[in-house]
Amino acid sequence: MSQQVSAGASPWRDQVNGMLFVGLLAAAVVQVAAFPFVKSLGLSPLVVGIVCGMLYGNFLRGTMPAGWGVGVHWTARRLLRIAVGFYGLNISIQQIAEIGAPGLIISTGVVLSVLFIGTWIGTKVLKLDRDTAMLTASGSAICGAAAVLAFESTLKAPPHKSAVAVATVVLFGTISMFVYPLAFQLGWIDLDTRSFGMFLGGTVHEVAQVVGSASNIDAATTEVATIVKMTRVALLVPLLILLGLWLQRSASAKLAPGQTKPKLPIPWFAIFFLIFALINSANIIPPDVLKTMRALDVFALTMAMTALGIETRFAQMRQAGPRVLALAFILFLILAFGGYTLVKFVA
Incomplete structure (x- = not known):
């Protein structure tokens, strides 16, 4: 197909076509993620989606009409926020209460220390830009690709920075998934x-x-492990609100005298995340309906990750160089040894 927009094509039609195209690609991604080998690697449809999207965006982009890029961009930005909000259906207050104070302390300690230490090391020691450092740290600290997506929306970071951060989640999360159980079975983890x-819920990506x-x-x-992990996910909401406050304060500090103070960038999708978590806690949604809603949300997140991958260029990722991998490796060590301690x- 030609890259040129056909005569008479409307922006609305291009947007719908772009969204449908991403949806079809995401449907194929879900099937790939269901392969036994892929599942054995612990790769979620989100991760498979960004990989497939990047392969398409870098090697086959010419087969998609250029006008459809509007729909791809909408999926990577707007649909992303909607899907992150509905992700709250995976969490309940009962789950958090079930693990008690030890689980909450572990989750909070890991998330805050890795996020702040990672951002500091990334910007001050490794000289990465703020967004790349924070996205990489959030992926390690909270919940992998989903956290990177949520932070990317609030930071309004370019797609390639999110792609780099997700790549570190895939690498070191996969290493953790295989190394930790083996070390435990060999008696190396007391x-x-x-x-x-x-430990697994608090440290694996x-x-x-x-x-x-x-x-x-x-x-x-x-x-x-799953409950502790979902407690880490629940911390996404207050952290995004605090991030919005920090971004507003940083922008205000750079204003010239007489300039209008910027509005607080409220992450509404995070508020909806909390609302849906409370709805899930109330047990008012029938189990079959809840299962379907969760599956649809995973598909929407997969679409967003696939669209993000399509918008990412390998050349942009290479600019980050080995410093991002160095940061992710340092955070992997902090998670392993700090989490164990x-x-x-x-516990």
């Missing part, structure tokens, strides 16, 4: 199964990777 579940690693132990460990102390 924890009981419940404490080890807290992606939700799918947490489930994949914990399932190598037993069902009880998997349950504890924290679990030993509070």
Whole structure:
């Protein structure tokens, strides 16, 4: 197909066509993510989506009419915010209460320390730009690709920076998923199964990777690990609100005398995330309906990640160089050793 927009094509039609195209590509991604080998690697449809999107965007972009880029961009930005809001349906207050104070302390300690230390090391030591450092740190600290997407929306960062951050989640999250259970079974990690579940939930990057690693132990460990992980996800809301306040303050400090103070960039999708978490906690949605809504939300997030990948260029990613990998490796060590110490102390 030609890259030129056909005569008479309307922007609205181009947007719809672009969204439908991403939807079809995302449907194929979901099928690929369901392959046993891909599932064994703990790669969620979100991660597979950005990889497939990047391959298409860099090698086959010429097969898509240029006008459809409007729909691709809408999916990567607007649909992303909607999907992150609905992601709150995966969390409930009952889950957080079930793990008690130790699980909450571990989740909070890991998220805050990794996010702030990672941002500081990235900007001050490795001389990365603020957005790249913060996106990489958020992916390690909170919930992998979903956190990177949420922070990207608030920071309004370019797609290639998010893609680089997601790549580090894939690499070090996969390493964690295989190394931690093996080390535990060899007796190198001195924890009981419940404490080890807290360790996995508090240190492994992606939700799918947490489930994949914990399932190598037993069902009880998997349950504890998943709850601790979802508690980390729940911390996404207050952190995004604080990030919005910080961005407003930073922008205000750079204003010349007489300039209007910028509005607070409220992450409304984070507010809806909290609202849907409370709805899920109330148990008012029938189980079958809830299961369907969660599946649709995963598909919407997969569409957003696929669109993000289509907009990403390898040349832009190469500009980050080895410094992003260095930051992700440092955060991997902080998660491993700091997380173990924290679990030993509070669990």
